[in-house]
Amino acid sequence: MKLAFVSDFHLGYNDDALEQARAGLRKAKEVADAIICPGDLFDTRVPKQEVLHDSIKLFSEFQGCNAVKVSVITNEGITQTFNAPLAIYGNHDRRAKGLSNPLHLLDSAQLALNFHTKKILLEKDGERVVIQGLGGLPDSMAKEALKLVDFKPEKNAFNVFVFHQSVYEVAPVDETFLSINDLPAGFDLYVDGHIHWPNQLNQGGRMLLLPGSTVVTQLKEKESEGKGFYLYDTLAKTFEFIKIKTRPFYFKQ
Numbered sequence: 001m002k003l004a005f006v007s008d009f010h011l012g013y014n015d016d017a018l019e020q021a022r023a024g025l026r027k028a029k030e031v032a033d034a035i036i037c038p039g040d041l042f043d044t045r046v047p048k049q050e051v052l053h054d055s056i057k058l059f060s061e062f063q064g065c066n067a068v069k070v071s072v073i074t075n076e077g078i079t080q081t082f083n084a085p086l087a088i089y090g091n092h093d094r095r096a097k098g099l100s101n102p103l104h105l106l107d108s109a110q111l112a113l114n115f116h117t118k119k120i121l122l123e124k125d126g127e128r129v130v131i132q133g134l135g136g137l138p139d140s141m142a143k144e145a146l147k148l149v150d151f152k153p154e155k156n157a158f159n160v161f162v163f164h165q166s167v168y169e170v171a172p173v174d175e176t177f178l179s180i181n182d183l184p185a186g187f188d189l190y191v192d193g194h195i196h197w198p199n200q201l202n203q204g205g206r207m208l209l210l211p212g213s214t215v216v217t218q219l220k221e222k223e224s225e226g227k228g229f230y231l232y233d234t235l236a237k238t239f240e241f242i243k244i245k246t247r248p249f250y251f252k253q
Contacts, residue, residue: 001068001127003160004032004242006085006229007193008213010043010092011058012051016247017043017215018058023244024214024229025062025085031231031242034066034122034129037112038193038211039090039136039164042102046095052102059085059111066122073119073130073154082110086120090164090193091136117149121157128157129234132187136164136194140176151184158234159186164193169201170210180206189232197222198230198241209239216249224251 006028009021021041028035042051064083071078087103095101106112113120116135121128132151134142142165153159161184168177180203183190189207196213197220211230216223228243 001034001122001124001129001158001234002032003129003232003234004028004035004229005038005162005191005209005211005232006035006214007038007211008040008090008196008215009037010040010213010215010217011055012047013043013215013217018054020214020227020244020246022058022061023246024227025058025065027242027244028229028231029062029065033068033124034070035062035085036131036160036162036191037085037087038133038162038191039088040092040193040213041087041089041106041112042093045093045101047102052105055102055106056109056111059106063111068122068124070113071121071123073121078121081113084110085112086115086131086133087112088114088116088133088162088164088193089135094136115162119154121154127235128154129160130154130157131160131162133162134164139166139174139178142178143182146182146184153186153188158188160189160191161187162191162193166194167192167208167210169203170195170199180204180208188234188237191230197225198228200239214244214246216246219251221251224249
């Protein structure tokens, strides 16, 4: 099964954000069996109505985008759900407990499946892939949240854990950041949003992919390397970074 990890659209940030998110999703639909978005679909917690309007039109294009059977695993069993991109929220579109964030709206409209703290089963030609996710949290709370939820891989499946946090091995700024060693054990693949340029790490047998953003939001040298998404093959256990067309960004020193 081929999975596309397309992250950090930051819809509403500028005019590029919408068109480059569309470019990433369209290319992902062409090459992948399923589309997974690791957070920060929106740039703000309460987007303007114009941004919500554009996002609804955008995600309407990708209903039925997954060439797999999509189900939710609950304590009561397996419930089939709607076919749309799978997504978690990030730190930009996170709101306080009890309040609806923009991803909740897309989920209610069946335009994106919010899999925060859920288990999603993907099935195709006898292959089973289970996706679990944790939406963006304050960095000081992430380690405790992982302990409370106690994520565990499913048997007889390829298991993917998706999250949206700072990672100390990528940005050794604050010791409260999650370490790769803090991630739940036993998953075949880990994918993190939040960091805006693509990266990959393999530490202690844990493969971590960071797809980066689809839009330039920072004046940093790494932003000039191009935007896109990771395509991961769960059978071959290989991956490639697929670039999308973006506005050129030049960094000179």
